Amino acid sequence: MHKNERAELFRNRLAARLTLTGMSRSALARTAGVDRSTIAQLLAGDELRLPNAHLAAECAEALGVSADWLLGLSDRPESAAEVLSANFRMATAQRTPADEQIIAWHQEAAGHKIRHVPATLPDILKTEAVLEWEYAAFLDKTPEQARGVMRETTAWLRAPGSDYEICVSVDKIRSLARGEGYWQGLSADVRAEQLDFMAERCDLLYPSLRLYFYDAKKIFSAPISVFGRLLAAVYVGQFYLVYRDSRQVAALTEHFDALVRESEFEARNAGKIIREMFGEASRN
Numbered sequence: 001m002h003k004n005e006r007a008e009l010f011r012n013r014l015a016a017r018l019t020l021t022g023m024s025r026s027a028l029a030r031t032a033g034v035d036r037s038t039i040a041q042l043l044a045g046d047e048l049r050l051p052n053a054h055l056a057a058e059c060a061e062a063l064g065v066s067a068d069w070l071l072g073l074s075d076r077p078e079s080a081a082e083v084l085s086a087n088f089r090m091a092t093a094q095r096t097p098a099d100e101q102i103i104a105w106h107q108e109a110a111g112h113k114i115r116h117v118p119a120t121l122p123d124i125l126k127t128e129a130v131l132e133w134e135y136a137a138f139l140d141k142t143p144e145q146a147r148g149v150m151r152e153t154t155a156w157l158r159a160p161g162s163d164y165e166i167c168v169s170v171d172k173i174r175s176l177a178r179g180e181g182y183w184q185g186l187s188a189d190v191r192a193e194q195l196d197f198m199a200e201r202c203d204l205l206y207p208s209l210r211l212y213f214y215d216a217k218k219i220f221s222a223p224i225s226v227f228g229r230l231l232a233a234v235y236v237g238q239f240y241l242v243y244r245d246s247r248q249v250a251a252l253t254e255h256f257d258a259l260v261r262e263s264e265f266e267a268r269n270a271g272k273i274i275r276e277m278f279g280e281a282s283r284n
Contacts (some may be wrong), residue, residue: 001072003050004048005072006050006071006072007048007049007050008048009071009072010042010050010051010056010070010071010072011042011043011044011045011048013065013069013070013072014042014043014059014063014070015043017063017064017065017070018063021063021064023062023063025039025040025043028059028062028063031058031061031062032055032058032059032062033058034055034058038055050071053067056070056071101240102225105225105227105231105233106227108227108230108231109227109228109230109231111228112163112227112228112229112230113163113164113165113228114163114164114165114225114226114227114228115165115166115167115224115225115226115253115256115257116164116165116166116167116224116225116226117166117167117168117221117222117223117224117225117256117259118166118168118223119223119235120172120182121168121172121173121176121194121198122166122168122211124201124209125166125197125198125201125202125211126194126197127190127193127194127197129190129193129194130186130190130194133186133190162208162209163208164208164209164210165209165210165212165256165260165267166209166210166211166212167211167212167213167214167221167256167259167260167263168211168212168213168214169213169214169215169216169221170213170214170215170216171215171216173195173213173274173277173278174278176191176194176195176278177191177195177278177279179191192279195274195275195278195279196275196279198211198271198274199270199271199272199274199275199279200271202267202270202271202274203271206267206268206270206271207267207268210267210268210270211267211270212259212260212263212265212267212270213263213264213265213270213273214259214260214262214263215262215264218262219258219259219262221255221256221259222234222235222236223235224252224255224256226249226252226253226256229246229249229250229253230244230249231243231244231249232248232249232252232253234252
């Protein structure tokens with residue numbers, strides 16, 4: 001931007017902010033620590049002037065905007081800290097399927113496509129036996145609460161226009177089938193039932209729900225959920241990192257879509273793949 005163009009933009013934004021806040025030129029001058037004539041010169045239509053950095057910062061602080069915005073370096077009047085606060089925050093994670101925050105985000109995103117990479121298995125594809133096994137560690141929630149949430153989500157998936165994509169690491173399914181890692185201690189019968197249940201639900205809910213498998217050796221993903229273009233959340237354990245800036249949401253959406261592209265199987269075959277690849281292993 002040419003110096004004269006920037007000076008004109010500064011003058012226009014300074015004048016607009018004075019009008020919006022109702023602050024007088026004299027009050028601005030006193031707050032900024034300069035003579036009234038200095039403010040008058042900045043606002044004069046016949047002379048384009050740019051303030052020094054100190055005066056620009058003082059005017060911005062007095063008017064409740066960022067100096068970057070006054071100088072045309074940003075299209076948003078908020079300070080960088082305020083922009084970051086609006087577009088990014090941390091939300092407490094309850095670490096259970098009956099997490100009220102997750103439910104609220106689903107409700108907010110009604111009618112939008114939801115993309116999800118679970119920490120273990122998708123909650124909506126878990127059996128009651130698995131939910132009860134997992135809930136043994138949670139004293140403030142009950143399996144019945146989780147089942148109620150799952151029933152509501154299933155009803156939502158069966159409604160017209162629902163669109164839910166899930167990407168799961170092949171290793172997570174393999175660990176379940178073998179009873180390894182996270183799933184150690186879960187009986188073979190329960191694990192086999194879980195795989196059968198997943199396969200049946202993938203068949204029943206397709207195409208509203210589409211399950212893909214990615215190879216973590218080729219491409220890694222943290223647990224994430226993307227709720228349309230509204231927001232994206234990265235699960236880190238005790239917290240969600242929540243993003244609402246459109247560019248950040250778009251970046252995480254692109255990451256998820258890359259996982260889908262890496263999948264070697266079509267979602268319509270997810271149930272068949274689960275039965276063929278993992279069913280036998282779960283019974284050994």
